[in-house]
Amino acid sequence: xxxxxxxxxxxxxxxxxxxxxxxxxxxxxxxxxxxxxxxxxxxxxxxxxxxxxxxxxxxxxxxxxxxxxxxxxxxxxxxxxxxxxxxxxxxxxxxxxxxxxxxxxxxxxxxxxxxxxxxxxxxxxxxxxxxxxxxxxxxxxxxxxxxxxxxxxxxxxxxxxxxxxxxxxxxxxxxxxxxxxxxxxxxxxxxxxxxxxxxxxxxxxxxxxxxxxxxxxxxxxxxxxxxxxxxxxxxxxxxxxxxxxxxxxxxxxxxxxxxxxxxxxxxxxxxxxxxxxxxxxx
Amino acid sequence: xxxxxxxxxxxxxxxxxxxxxxxxxxxxxxxxxxxxxxxxxxxxxxxxxxxxxxxxxxxxxxxxxxxxxxxxxxxxxxxxxxxxxxxxxxxxxxxxxxxxxxxxxxxxxxxxxxxxxxxxxxxxxxxxxxxxxxxxxxxxxxxxxxxxxxxxxxxxxxxxxxxxxxxxxxxxxxxxxxxxxxxxxxx
Amino acid sequence: xxxxxxxxxxxxxxxxxxxxxxxxxxxxxxxxxxxxxxxxxxxxxxxxxxxxxxxxxxxxxxxxxxxxxxxxxxxxxxxxxxxxxxxxxxxxxxxxxxxxxxxxxxxxxxxxxxxxxxxxxxxxxxxxxxxxxxxxxxxxxxxxxxxxxxxxxxxxxxxxxxxxxxxxxxxxxxxxxxxxxxxxxxxxxxxxxxxxxxxxxxxxxxxxxxxxxxxxxxxxxxxxxxxxxxxxxxxxxxxxxxxxxxxxxxxxxxxxxxxxxxxxxxxxxxxxxxxxxxxxxxxxxxxxxxxxxxxxxxxxxxxxxxxxxxxxxxxxxxxxxxxxxxxxxxxxxxxxxx
Numbered sequence: 001x002x003x004x005x006x007x008x009x010x011x012x013x014x015x016x017x018x019x020x021x022x023x024x025x026x027x028x029x030x031x032x033x034x035x036x037x038x039x040x041x042x043x044x045x046x047x048x049x050x051x052x053x054x055x056x057x058x059x060x061x062x063x064x065x066x067x068x069x070x071x072x073x074x075x076x077x078x079x080x081x082x083x084x085x086x087x088x089x090x091x092x093x094x095x096x097x098x099x100x101x102x103x104x105x106x107x108x109x110x111x112x113x114x115x116x117x118x119x120x121x122x123x124x125x126x127x128x129x130x131x132x133x134x135x136x137x138x139x140x141x142x143x144x145x146x147x148x149x150x151x152x153x154x155x156x157x158x159x160x161x162x163x164x165x166x167x168x169x170x171x172x173x174x175x176x177x178x179x180x181x182x183x184x185x186x187x188x189x190x191x192x193x194x195x196x197x198x199x200x201x202x203x204x205x206x207x208x209x210x211x212x213x214x215x216x217x218x219x220x221x222x223x224x225x226x227x228x229x230x231x232x233x234x235x236x237x238x239x240x241x242x243x244x245x246x247x248x249x250x251x252x253x254x255x256x257x258x259x260x261x262x263x264x265x266x267x268x269x270x271x272x273x274x275x276x277x278x279x280x281x282x
Numbered sequence: 283x284x285x286x287x288x289x290x291x292x293x294x295x296x297x298x299x300x301x302x303x304x305x306x307x308x309x310x311x312x313x314x315x316x317x318x319x320x321x322x323x324x325x326x327x328x329x330x331x332x333x334x335x336x337x338x339x340x341x342x343x344x345x346x347x348x349x350x351x352x353x354x355x356x357x358x359x360x361x362x363x364x365x366x367x368x369x370x371x372x373x374x375x376x377x378x379x380x381x382x383x384x385x386x387x388x389x390x391x392x393x394x395x396x397x398x399x400x401x402x403x404x405x406x407x408x409x410x411x412x413x414x415x416x417x418x419x420x421x422x423x424x425x426x427x428x429x430x431x432x433x434x435x436x437x438x439x440x441x442x443x444x445x446x447x448x449x450x451x452x453x454x455x456x457x458x459x460x461x462x463x464x465x466x467x468x469x
Numbered sequence: 470x471x472x473x474x475x476x477x478x479x480x481x482x483x484x485x486x487x488x489x490x491x492x493x494x495x496x497x498x499x500x501x502x503x504x505x506x507x508x509x510x511x512x513x514x515x516x517x518x519x520x521x522x523x524x525x526x527x528x529x530x531x532x533x534x535x536x537x538x539x540x541x542x543x544x545x546x547x548x549x550x551x552x553x554x555x556x557x558x559x560x561x562x563x564x565x566x567x568x569x570x571x572x573x574x575x576x577x578x579x580x581x582x583x584x585x586x587x588x589x590x591x592x593x594x595x596x597x598x599x600x601x602x603x604x605x606x607x608x609x610x611x612x613x614x615x616x617x618x619x620x621x622x623x624x625x626x627x628x629x630x631x632x633x634x635x636x637x638x639x640x641x642x643x644x645x646x647x648x649x650x651x652x653x654x655x656x657x658x659x660x661x662x663x664x665x666x667x668x669x670x671x672x673x674x675x676x677x678x679x680x681x682x683x684x685x686x687x688x689x690x691x692x693x694x695x696x697x698x699x700x701x702x703x704x705x706x707x708x709x710x711x712x713x714x715x716x717x718x719x720x721x722x723x724x725x726x727x728x729x730x731x732x733x734x735x736x737x738x739x740x741x742x743x744x745x746x747x748x749x750x751x752x753x754x755x756x757x758x759x760x761x762x763x764x765x766x767x768x769x770x771x772x773x774x775x776x777x778x779x780x781x782x783x784x785x786x787x788x789x790x791x792x793x794x795x796x797x798x799x800x801x802x803x804x805x806x807x
Contacts, residue, residue: 010665
């Protein structure tokens, strides 16, 4: 293509200087009409005779209140992750399927935005949208998952677990470098609260506190329900990677609580005595 | 059991807040949380209780275990997409044609190798699709787009062409159709 | 009334002097809905000699420098003549290629306006502060008794309706006018400013930016003032030969500061030098001409394109990203010196 015609026009026009600059029409907002109520003080905050000539209440103050969305800030929330989004990130090379997929892996590839200022986010919710096109073997760790999502991951030969992270360890996972730069020894991950214990000990959902023998039975039961043959993972070349799991008290893969990470010298400090190993597993 | 810790800070880079920790001293004692990590604090100790006796240990420095930390370090550069055997990939992505097609306009991809086609929804139900990163003759693109989208619609297509900002907005939600059109053209 | 001195008509037009065509030839190429007002319209009506026009370099010209970084497939790299201050006359022999993503982007004047406004305003602090009636330091006493004087009843001499009283809703203390601008927009604006300079023939790329000392003169240790005068006159000769004597010029150099050029430019009002680190949109648009050293172009293009194609930063700034272009060995050495 030849040089753009806008540049050909600019070539012939006078020089662009600080006097010639102008914003686009409609870009600059002029101050609003104050309708005789001034700029500051109590009187300027009251309604200004719009919306049916009301002088006493604003529009949003005239509606009756019900407690529909009360205590919304106390409920646990999870970020949605669809299978289609996962497949797109793997296709573009931002996630490596040869390593286990974690909250940290998703945060590093900027696939999800973990920077919300809300204080009640506790992890990822795996959704079933994209179940018809999903085609990779992954070892994925989420907090909540749909039944269809579990079935698709296992049909391809992958592994899925539901784990629990308390708020502090979730924040550590979303930004690990920030956590290591504090200089503290790595903390222990806490166990789930009473309401969630039944969920995470359930083999149907592949909870991390459930019995592995029952999980095997449930995998076959799901395959019978949806009508696919379960591939045998033990004969897979990636078997070691697919079997990597975290201890219930462990936040990061491979790093146990009590260790200190030294980023500047590229080393890890480990305490010598056995008492710390016992403590880490308690 | 209480953990106790004491770390010697050597240098703090003021510009990028890099904390350079080097432990070339005697045995460290893991001793609780350091109170003021920013200043050059030398040591911090609490009183030992009867229930929690002091547990001073030696430590080992291991460089092999740092490979687990390398996995957690984030990349700064967006990677190039790998080469697949066949296109489109399972998620519907295909790379741009090389050499580019012989058209009077060209639509670029953004830094994530996708088209910058976004949908803006309004409270009350209206929606617009915005197409940016256009180069060349916008009016020709507008014509071709209208010809592609109109047969499926029962009404006339409404578009605005913003020549100064090189942007087209289509009234309605047409994200999938527009991406399909751009892939057919080979951008 | 003072007389305006008319400069002689220049016969040789260099590639970095504005050449303006007749209105008829311009009219056919400009779009129909373009509106020109005032000075712009008058400038287009002026006749100039277009016989000695200098065109941009052909394909036959040897290219010293190829562009760095990726660019869009549909664009070609921009070619510019390469000059050097070692010669007093301009020599049209070699060319350099420039990245089209930086030097031929879409020219958006409104983005430039936003960035220039930000550069002027974000550092400002509004120090205005007005006293309220509580801060005047007087006025607790009732000025005259409640009854009997015949005047209006008053409790103090300091309310806002009194002369020399406090101010009710006035400016309150130092207020900063800081607001943030995203890195993407600032980089976009830099690229737009550089394209506009190249396209309006206000860009000069120079191989040796340092001004040579004339052979007759011997450089003295002291005083510096004499050296500066000789260097300034030699610089004036060089720029006069290129007919940019009377423009304001911005010289951009790399980490090695050109000493002779800095001396030559001290007393002259419009001529300024700047390292690459300080390049910004306001300075580019304030000066008429822009002179870039050939050695800078690699660093410029690499940095701008890396910033256009990198991930957004995660929450806090740190230096432990996997593939940062910064060399960590140099960082530690610089910290040891601190």
